[in-house]
Structures are given as structure tokens and as C-alpha cells.
Amino acid sequence: MTERTLVFRTPPDGVDVVHDRLAALWSEFPAVSDTDRMMFETALIELTSNIVQHGSSDxxxxxxxxLDADDDALRAVLVDTAEPPRIDIGDATMPDELAESGRGLALISAMVDEFRLERDGGSNVWTIVKTRSSPPS
Structure with a gap:
């Protein structure tokens, strides 16, 4: 198992710090298929982008x-101190094809096998899990 932890603040930090941490994870755990890597990374970057863009706080x-990766799955738990989001991720569906926004949560749900949000005290706890589709090389 390979584990990585990152603490960041928004502002000033953004998704670049998450890209960097994922690059470090992939270099230490290279046996992940390109498809699994792309789906997990896309979901996590979309989630982080949503928090950076839409998270509210004083x-x-x-x-x-x-982050952790093992022979069975890729996992991310992202805890943030933003106000509770006014969304239900269980109802996330793709909007009309002409809509200019609103695809993020549905995209995340489509990319991973588990996507959940819980509130713990004053924090939002987002969890994504991508089951690996192929055995490690």
C-alpha cells in the first residue's frame, strides 16, 4: 500500500497541489492502469475544483x-472546513447538453465506484474509491 497526505488552503492553493501529490503517488505506485489512473485523477481534480470554486467560508x-493505493483500489478522503454544501450527491445527474455547468458531481459519480459526503463536526468529509479494473503488473 502507498499512502500520501496533503494539507492545503484555498486560497491561495488550488488544484495544482493535488496534481503534484498525485504525480508523486503514481511515481511510487506505477502499476496502476492508465484507465484507472485517469478516472481516479479526473474525479479527484473535479472534486477539488468544486471545493476551490464553490466552497464557502468566512x-x-x-x-x-x-490518498492511498493498493492492489485492490485507489482511495481519496478529502476533508474541508467549508460550510456544508447545499447538494445531495446521491441525486447527481448530468444536466441538459446545453447547460453551462452542473456536470461535476455526476462526472465524479460516473468515474469512481464509491462517492460519498459526510459531515463531521465542522468539516465536510468527501470520499472517493476507484476499484482497480486489472491486477497489478
Whole structure:
């Protein structure tokens, strides 16, 4: 198993810090298929982007990202200090094809096998899990 943790603040940090941490994870755990990697990374970057763009707080939002990869799955737990989001991720569906926004949560749900949001005290706890589609090389 390979684990990585990242703490960042938004502002000033954005999705670049998550891209960097994922690059480090892939270099230490290279046996992940290109498809699994792309789907997991796309879902996580979309989730992070949503928090950076839509998260509300009277102060800086502090985020902690825990990543782990093993022979069975890729996992991310992203905890943020933003206000509780006014969404139901279980109802996430693709909007009309002409809509200019609103695809993020549905995209995340489509890319991973597990996507959930829980509220723990003053934090949002987002979890995504992508079951690996092929055995490690």
C-alpha cells in the first residue's frame, strides 16, 4: 500500500497541489492502469475544483487530502472546513447538453465506484474509491 497526505488552503492553493501529490503517488505506485489512473485523477481534480470554486467560508478553507493505493483500489478522503454544501450527491445527474455547468458531481459519480459526503463536526468529509479494473503488473 502507498499512502500520501496533503494539507492545503484555498486560497491561495488550488488544484495544482493535488496534481503534484498525485504525480508523486503514481511515481511510487506505477502499476496502476492508465484507465484507472485517469478516472481516479479526473474525479479527484473535479472534486477539488468544486471545493476551490464553490466552497464557502468566512475564512480560508483548510483541506486535508489522504490518498492511498493498493492492489485492490485507489482511495481519496478529502476533508474541508467549508460550510456544508447545499447538494445531495446521491441525486447527481448530468444536466441538459446545453447547460453551462452542473456536470461535476455526476462526472465524479460516473468515474469512481464509491462517492460519498459526510459531515463531521465542522468539516465536510468527501470520499472517493476507484476499484482497480486489472491486477497489478
Amino acid at each position: 475564512t480560508t478553507i483548510v483541506c486535508r487530502l489522504d
